[in-house]
Amino acid sequence: MVATVSTVAYLGLEARGVEVQCQLVPGLPNFIVVGLPDKAVAESRERVRNAIAAIGLSLPPKRITVNLSPADLPKEGSHYDLPIALALLGAMGVIDAETLSGYVVVGELGLDGRTAPSPGVLLAALHAGEQDMGLVCPVAQGAEAAWAGQVEVVAAPDLLSLLNHFKGTSALSPPQPGAVDAPVRTADLKQVKGQETAKRAIEIAAAGGHNLLMVGPPGAGKSLMASCLPGILPELTPGEALETSMVASVAGTLEGGRISRARPFRTPHHSASMAALVGGGLRVRPGEVSMAHLGVLFLDELPEFQRAVLDSLRQPLETGEVTVARANAHVTFPARVKCVTHVN
Ligand SMILES: Nc1ncnc2c1ncn2[C@@H]1O[C@H](COP(=O)(O)OP(=O)(O)OP(=O)(O)O)[C@@H](O)[C@H]1O
Ligand SMILES: [Mg+2]
Structure with a gap:
């Protein structure tokens, strides 16, 4: 009998449905996972084996095959542990596979059977809602x-x-x-003496959502005035807050499910690499420009950034999104930001 459990694969801000199929067949005892798993997914075999041992069960002496379907979609991340464990328990007859059919399952497992958080649960929950299903996730991310x-x-x-x-x-x-965080109090524009024109320019940029370039001599207060910006930005609407939270969820920075209505304000250091700024890397994560979605990306000391890194920001600033192309998949993140930059 094949036991199946639904889970998801994250492609940018999209959660795509993945089916975990598990079958036990007679043969030499073995446990294999197929369906383009990455290293973290392949290692889930050991976590699942130990988590099942921790609840006092042992794996049947059979050939255990787990298939992650669709088989040509690359699977990344540790959130496949729990669906694989439940599919296996379903195939072993410990749990009724029918009850699981109404749920999307995500979560990492420890060797002692405890669940651990993994990024992207909010996206999985929204996906489950669209499919009229429930969601099973680690307690830390409820x-x-x-x-x-x-x-x-x-x-x-x-x-x-x-x-x-x-x-x-x-x-x-x-x-x-989770709780809605109150906006954090930052530097206030009232502590800036004089500089009336610059202050007016900042207010207009904040109200109208314009890009802003500040040029001036060292010590003129450019960094100070930019740091006052979060205090005068309008709050996010509930819909926008959900959008920025989805980006934070994929990046794994939504701690305790706390959502903030404050607009993102990101200040990457000028030594930032292209992958850090526009996204990418071994596992595709949103970059600073996507983390600042619907908010402000502040590039202090603009001329110190590497030229290639600054050039890579052109397309996201124009189109409002970043597409990271990989050998096997294209991943798109939103990046509707306003850029505040600073040169001497
Ligand atoms: N108009 C002002 N009102 C109050 N404090 C100011 C003002 N201008 C500058 N300062 C103070 O002077 C110090 C230097 O300012 P800041 O770092 O913002 O300058 P900057 O223009 O960013 O310089 P740089 O080009 O070297 O980065 C800060 O401690 C800031 O608080
Ligand atoms: Mg400065």
């Missing part, structure tokens, strides 16, 4: 997932309590959405 609204979220502290929940012996309580 508050983040609950922001998705009308989605049944099961936030489990460990594998055993998840099994008990599905068996009906002890139900897990549904998580509440």
